[in-house]
Structures are given as C-alpha cells and as structure tokens.
Amino acid sequence: MLRVSPMISIQDLVKQYGKFTAVDGVSLDVSPGEIHGFLGPNGAGKTTTLRMIAGLLKPTSGRVLVNGHDVATEPEAAKASLGFIPDRPFIYEKLTAGEFLRFHGGLYGLGEDGLDGRAREMLELFDLGRWENELVESFSHGMKQRLVMSAAFLHRPRAVVVDEPMVGLDPRGARLIKDVFRTMSARGVAILMSTHTLEVAQEMCDRISIILKGRIIARGTVPEIRAMGDGHDDHLTSVFLKLTGGSGLQEIDEII
C-alpha cells in the first residue's frame, strides 16, 4: 500500500520558557486532505504548538516539517506551502480588504497577473465582496476573521494551520467556514485546527489529538476518542473532561 507522506509533520517538539515547559515532546502528522483537530484546555500548549508550526516561535528542540520542508532550515519553502490563521485577526487597519489581499498575495510570490481576480474570488467566497474597497478598521471581528481566512487560502496552500476558527463568527459565518474547510480538505489540503468547540471537532475532524500540560494524551478518530470515555455519551464533552481532569465541574452545583 502506498504510504502518503504527511503534509504537516511535527517531531518531538519542545518549547520551554525558562523553567516552564509549554510544549513537551509533541509529535503529530497531518496527511493531505485530513482535518486534524487539536483540542485541549486553556494553557495546554495548543497555540504555542501552532505558532511553532507557523514559524512564529522557535522550538527549544524538535522538528517541524511542512510539505517536506523543515521550518527551521527552509523557512521560506515551508511557509510558501502553509496558510496560517491566528486566533486574533490583527491586520493592517489602514488598508482596504482588496489591498490587504493583494499585499498578502505579493508576499507569497503571486504575480500581478490574475492577483486581482484571485483576491476578488476569495472575497466573494468569504462573503466580503462588497467590502473590497473599505478600510479594515471599519470591519467587525468576524469580518476580520473571514478576511484573514481569505488571505490564508489566497495562495492555494497545501496545508493550513488554524487557531480557534469559530471565535467571533456568527452561525452563517461558522457554516461558511466549515464548508470551505471541507472543500479544501476534499481538494487535498491538510488542515490542523485547534478549537474549544467540541461540536465543531466532532463534526469536522477526521482525527483528533488532545493535548494537556504540553503533552498529547489521546489521539484517534472521533469514535476512537469517544471510546476512551465511559462509552455512554455520544458527545466528546464528557471524554474531554475525563481526559483533561474537568471533573471539578461537578462541584459547581454545590458552589452555586
């Protein structure tokens, strides 16, 4: 059987801040066309891991490969294959949506020819077509988030890393993003997605990794993860809480 090489591959990734270890030996592969959910409680190390994959943070040790390129030694080749969507969509407020996308395209080496058309196409896809010539500063959080996503897909990346994609999106926006992710995945794009919304992970992800205190504590398909719970719950919530030590929730009733 032909083995498909992973589009995103992280090997024994460690990140330390002084004595504190934020990410502790994480290894993970995301194959082309796979949507991989990255779950974990706040402060577990999700964003740190994603930022290392995106080349924003330097790992203390370990490797990150994107499309076969090492982010540490071939950062430009690795980044050219990657689209990154951060959790907080900070973008240049004084550019219009169209200008921002054209600028972004230029950074990713897209030539002038066809860039305008491609930018317009992405804006239409993310329901921002009529805002093309408006300054980003007048956008809502959700609109900025959609603009960042349209930029991430603009250069036709082979892999996408997305941190909390549904934050600040209305149901229509969330539906749109899910559809886009599914379509991209069907076209062979590898997507690594961190989320707190377990329903989203359950609905969209082919595989899930759960991280706690910097270590991967569970990995598998949704049914496999569900089986790690007591098996009575169709939802991931109880499994997630069991694995990540959220049993303290039972005390809430007493406290309140």
Added chain:
Amino acid sequence: MVRAFPYLLRPHVFASRNRARRRQRGDLSRGLLFGGIGVVVCAVLFRASAWLAGQLTGYAELGDYLLRLGLSWLFLTFLSFLAFSGVVTALSTFFLSDDLRLLVAAPVATRRLFHARFVRTVVQSSWMVVIFLVPVLMGVGWARCATPAYYLTAVLTVVPFAIIPVAAGTAATLVLVNTFPARRARDLLMLMGLLFAASLVILLRFIRPEQLMKVESLPDLTDFFATLQSPITPLLPSFWAGETIFATLRGGRDLLHAGALWTTALASIVILRAASERWYFSGYSRSQEAPKARFTRFRTLDVVARLLPLSPVRRQLLVKDLKIFLRDVSQWSQLLLLLALVLLYLYNFRVLDVQRIPYMSEFLKNVYAFVNLGMAGFVMATIAVRFVFPAVSIEGHAFWIIRTAPISLRDFLWSKFWTGFVPVFVLTEFLTIVANEFLGVEPFLKVIAAIAIVFMSFALVGMATGLGARYPRFGADVSQAAGSYGGVTFMLQAVLFIIVMIILLGWPSSLYLVHQVRAIPLTVGQEIWMATCFATAAGLSVTLWIRSMRAGVQALQRMGE
C-alpha cells in the same frame, strides 16, 4: 457599598506599581538616562531663574515690575498649553481609552466616572508644566530669600491654575465629541495642533527676532512695556496666579486673586460635572460608532510602484507602507511640521548676513558650511527617529503576517531601509546643497558636504532601521516608539556619529582651504592624512550602516525564541 471615585484610579496605580516592580531590559539605563536629563534640566532652570531673579533685584522698582510681568507671562504661556493639552488628553481619557468599555458597562455613576477621569486628565495634562514650574518658582524664591509661606502659596496656586484650563479643554472636548465622531475629532485635533505649532514657528521666524539684537531697532522702553499689557490680561487665571505668587514673594498676601483662582477652579469642576452628567454618555456612545471612514485610494501610487524595478515582495511592502503612512493622519501630519522646519532652516541661511564682517566672511562661510552639515545631520537624525526608527514597530500586532509569509526577514528589513532612505537622503541632500548655495561656500566644501550627506544618510537610516528592529514597540504608537529606549539610544548614537563625522571631515577640509588661501601646496604627508580622514569617515559610515542592519535582521530572527 459604593466606593469613592479614587477606587476607579486603582488600576493605574497598580499598573504603575507593577511596572516599577517588574523591570525589563534597559529600564534601568533608560531611567538613569531620562532621570539624568531631567535632573540637569531642572538644575539649569533653577539656576537660570535664580540668576535672573537675583539680577532683577538690583533694579529696584523696575526689577520688581519685570519679575511680576515675567511671572504673569510664564503662567500665560502655560495656560494655553494646558488648555490644548486638556483637549487632547480628555479625548483619550474620557472617550477613547480601552478601559472605558469596562467602566461604562459597570454600575458606576457618571459623576464618579467623571471625577476619576478628570483627576487623570489633570495629572496627565499638567505634569510637564508642574515639573517645569517647580524649579523655576524655587529658583525665584531662593534668589529672593522667600519664606516657607511662598512655597506653600506656590503649591496652592499651581493646583487651581492647572485645573482651570484643563477643565476648559475637557469642556471643549465634550462639545467636540458631541458634534463629530471621536475618532474624526482626534484627527482634527492633531491637525489643528500641528498647524498651530507650524504656523507659530514660521511666524516667529518671519518677525525676524535677530532684528532685536540691533540696538537701533529696539523700540522705546515705555512703548515696549505697553505692548505687553492688554485689557484682557487681568481676567485670566495666569494673571491671578502671577499676582498671588508675586505678593507672597514680597512678604504679603493676595487673597483676592488666590480666591479667584480657587473659586473659578471649583466652579469649573461643578459646571463641567453637570455638563458631563448631561452629555457624556451621548458623546461616548458616538465615539463607539465605527465611522465609515473617508480615505484616499492612492491609485497613482499603485501605478507608479508597478513601474519601479522592484521584486513583487518589495513592491507590495513599499505600497503597503506608503498607503498606511499617508492614510494615518497622526503620521503624515508630522510632515507639515517638517515642512515648516525646512523652510525655517533655509530661511535662516538666506538671511544670514556673513558679509557684515568683511575680513571674516570667507572664514565664516566655510565654518557655516560645517555647521550646515551638522545641522543637516541633526535634521536627518530627527527625521530618522520619527519616521524610520518606528518602521518595524508600526507593523504592530499585524507583524505575524510578515513572519508567517515566505519572505526572509532580511528582505523585509532592507525594504524598510530603502523606503526610509530615499526620502531622507533626497531631503537632506537638497537642504545641504541649497543652504551651501545661499552661503556661497567654496566649491570644494560643497562637494565634500554633498558626498558626506550620502554616507551619513546610509549610516543614519541604517542605524535607525537596525535599532528599530532591535527595540521594536509593537503595541505603541509612532511617537511612543520614537521616544522609547531604542529611539533615545539611536539619537545618542546619531549625535556621536555626526560629531565624529564633522571632526573627520572638518580638519582635512580646513587644512585644504588654508593652503588654498595662502597658495601653499599641500605636502604628501598632509595629502595622505586628508585621504585617511576621508576614508575613515566613509568606512565608519559604511560599517555602521551594514553592522546596524545585520544586527537588526538578527534581532528579528531571534524574535521567535
């Protein structure tokens, strides 16, 4: 339990305390540097005011009169400053500050919020004035052997004096914000302030204060004093403050003017509070409305950029930087001030009358050529610290876009360098050539100065770009970034560099000119020395340029560690 309004000031107190506790890299040296400068400035002010007050004592009645007038004018100057500062600060503290979202949403009465914000506005608007006034008033008191009552009165005078104009400024802001959206009002204010400053500079220059140096143009003394008085002066708080302090300085008391100060200050607080209770929320609400901003699209910029022989990445970075710069009023409006400075600079050389001392004119012209070079260097350093140094910082929280893009940080920083280099070089080269032309300096010096500017531009813009990358302030606005530790470090290094360059160029140039005037040929040894000096100057510039840029790139690369 409803807590008193000072409770609302706690976050600022705690934040200051925490900042002081958790020192960051460079905090100590920055503190020492700024603290040292502050102490020196205060000492100079104290000595100067003590000396002046001491000198005036010798002129009996006239001296007293001049001191009284001086105090009144000092307070008058600060009055206008405080009012304008009050308008700008109130806009931020009452309407644009981020923490207002929390406070306005909380069950906090408008009256309490007003008190807390007004205290903050007064402190923020007036601290600089107070720091300036303290050594001046202490110096005057010391020279006049004032009693403790003088110092107590000074404190009791400065407090209401600061409150009144700041309250007026806050009221103006309240009206402004209820008329325009706050963000638009801020743009208008910045523009107004800069136009005000620029026109003041130009006006001061065009009334030709150098004429005052000529004895024959001094007006009659009585006419001169008459012009300093105006019917409106006694109605201003600055006059009351001056009178109150002057009375205690002479051992007396002026309860009328002190009373006027305090009653006006308290009345202005009460009136402003009532106005705030009535109109604050509507103004705040308007400030939250995201205006559909009007802006220029700069299509020509896109067209021109396409014609430049640049890679797509550099072209896009250039277009992005220029558009952001031109659309941000707080950035481009500084150009107005710069324009005023340039006009002033050239005008100074135009009116410089070096022919007045014929036997010195040739010597003076050539000395001025180096003064001009130094000045051009300082202008260059000032522009670089204001526009080039913050080039990395202005990427702000959007810097992740660059860092996740498949471009090298080296390309990014070099793009920033060239974007800054071209305008800085063109401007300073133009200034130097035109000023030297006005002066009529030796052709040799003209060439030396023109070439020196090329090297200095590379070095200074490189230093500004490199240090800007080493000490970025992503959360800060442009002026905060320019005034940060890195900005001050750049200015110090730039000043040192300019001095060294002038020494390295000045000595061989003067040697050459002296030999030219005396028609003595230069010896081989002297020629070697000259060449060595010029080569050292060029080498120093290139080394600084390259090393600064390399250090900047390395700092950017280390950012993710």
